[in-house]
Structure formats: structure tokens, C-alpha cells
Amino acid sequence: ALLTGYGGFGQIMSPRYRPQVLAWVRAGGVFAWAGLRGGGEEGEEWHLAGSGANKQNTFDDFAAASDHLLAAGWAAPGRVAVMGSSNGGLLVxxxxxxxxGKYAAAVCRVPLLDMARFESSGLGPSWVPEYGSVRDPAQARTLLSYSPYHRVTPGVSYPAVLLAASDGDTRTDPLHARKMCAALQHATSGAGPVLLRLERGVGHGARAVSRVVALEAECLAFLAGQVGLRAPGGAAP
Known part of the structure; x- marks a missing residue:
């Protein structure tokens, strides 16, 4: 099963055609998009319930969605993969x-991961209303409580991770993915790889169709290889 989500900025994640989802499902996988507090699916109260001091609710909702996939029989233990981009990269x-231990593999794309320094680069200052600021002591404690970079712990068995960044990204600086990759490589006791995919000459989102296809194919292939999903008509990865 491939679980994804966003859960931020009041964005509504409405169903729409996604070729990468079709590719995953045609290969025999299950795809799930979690509706998380922090988004706008249930109105502004839903957004506020997953922002600022309440941001942990977004992550708790995502974990609960993963638990539901297992409990309902949509996925087997050790075969849940997660993927997210930007604020969804923070989520992952x-x-x-x-x-x-809950996930077999993770793809973390153009992410925010060092929440103590997100204000120092790119569009970071404009996101203070959503996340808070380290300049406020109470907000700093909240940010550090969930900041993924600061929670990396030596000796922990982390899942296989692919971090994808773009060197021209003016929103989420590639420093986040680079630092997180180094921290995880140093800390993990797990057998899975921790890799950095740095794309040059592109920014946060827009890119040529050929580059979109390459990015999506590599991310899906990475996840499929970790959960044992076969390519359509092919051998097991």
C-alpha cells in the first residue's frame, strides 16, 4: 500500500486523475490519500486543528490512516510505503x-525538515502563520517537538528513504533534504538505503514532462522495490 497526504495551509486534496497512482494500482498496489487535519476538507476549523501549536494532530491522523489500512486488510505489516511533497514532505x-517501524519505505520530496531554520531561506518567513516561529519561545518548543531533522536518533532502524530535492527550489531549500539524508545515513541501523536525489536546473514543482516522468518513475520504483511490488508483466524488483 502507498499512503500519501498533505494536511496543511487549508488546502483541499480533492480527487483527480494522477497517472502515477494509476501506474501503482495497475502493478497491483493499493493507493490511499489520507484526509488530515491541517487541510481544508472540513473547513477552517479543520485547518486550524492541524496548524501552529496543533500541528502534531496532522501527524497523528496520518499514523491512524496507516493503522486503518492494516486493520482493514488493505495492507500487510511491513508493506506500507509513504510519500509526500513540500508540506507533505514534512509529513513524511x-x-x-x-x-x-510502521513503514517499509518513504519518499520525501522537496521537503521542510529542519523546523528550527525554515524561516531562514526561501519563502520560509511567509509560513510563520502556518507553523509558528522559533523567535517565540512557546512556538519554538512546538516546532522542535516534531522537527524531523532534530528527531533523528542514532541506532534507530529507519525505513528505506529517498529524499528528492531541486537545486533551484526557492520555496523549500534543498538544504533540508541534504541535511536529513546525512543525518539518517549516520544514524540508522536499518538495512534499507537512505538516498538523495538532487535534480539540477529546476525549482519546486514545474518541470518538463520528461523530467516529471523520470521523477515519478524513480520514486515509484524505489518504493516498489522495498515493499516487493512487481512491475506489470515483469519480475519482482
Missing amino acids: GAALTQEP
């Missing part, structure tokens, strides 16, 4: 550092 970073 929190998931793999708070409950590393």
Missing part, C-alpha cells in the same frame, strides 16, 4: 522519525 519526515 515526521512519520518516519516518530514511528519508524
Whole structure:
């Protein structure tokens, strides 16, 4: 099963066509998009319930969605993969550092991961209303309580992780993915790889169709290889 989500900025994650989801399902996988507090699916109260001092609720909702996939028989233990981008990358970073044993693999794309320094680069200052600021002591404690980079612990068996960043990203600086990759490689006792995919000459989102296909294919192949999902008509990865 591949679980993803966003849960931030009041964004509504409405169903729409996604070719990467079709590829995963055609290969025999299960795809799930979790509706999380912090989004806008249930109105502004739902958004506020997952932002600022309440941000942990977003991560708890994501963990509960993973538990539901197992309890309902949609996934087997050790075969749940997670993926997220931008604020969803923060979500995945929190998931793999708070409950590393829950997931077989994670793809963390253009993420925010060092929540003590997110204000220092890119569009970070504009996100203070959503996350809070380290300049406020109470808000700093909240940020550090879930900041994925600061929760990496030596000796923990982390799942296989692919961090994807772009060197021209003016929103989420690639420093987040680079630092997190180094920290996880140093800390993990797990057998799975921890890799950095750095794409040059592109920014946060927009890129040529050929590059979109390459990114999605590599991310899905990485996850499929970790959970044992076969490519359509092919051998097991």
C-alpha cells in the first residue's frame, strides 16, 4: 500500500486523475490519500486543528490512516510505503522519525525538515502563520517537538528513504533534504538505503514532462522495490 497526504495551509486534496497512482494500482498496489487535519476538507476549523501549536494532530491522523489500512486488510505489516511533497514532505519526515517501524519505505520530496531554520531561506518567513516561529519561545518548543531533522536518533532502524530535492527550489531549500539524508545515513541501523536525489536546473514543482516522468518513475520504483511490488508483466524488483 502507498499512503500519501498533505494536511496543511487549508488546502483541499480533492480527487483527480494522477497517472502515477494509476501506474501503482495497475502493478497491483493499493493507493490511499489520507484526509488530515491541517487541510481544508472540513473547513477552517479543520485547518486550524492541524496548524501552529496543533500541528502534531496532522501527524497523528496520518499514523491512524496507516493503522486503518492494516486493520482493514488493505495492507500487510511491513508493506506500507509513504510519500509526500513540500508540506507533505514534512509529513513524511515526521512519520518516519516518530514511528519508524510502521513503514517499509518513504519518499520525501522537496521537503521542510529542519523546523528550527525554515524561516531562514526561501519563502520560509511567509509560513510563520502556518507553523509558528522559533523567535517565540512557546512556538519554538512546538516546532522542535516534531522537527524531523532534530528527531533523528542514532541506532534507530529507519525505513528505506529517498529524499528528492531541486537545486533551484526557492520555496523549500534543498538544504533540508541534504541535511536529513546525512543525518539518517549516520544514524540508522536499518538495512534499507537512505538516498538523495538532487535534480539540477529546476525549482519546486514545474518541470518538463520528461523530467516529471523520470521523477515519478524513480520514486515509484524505489518504493516498489522495498515493499516487493512487481512491475506489470515483469519480475519482482
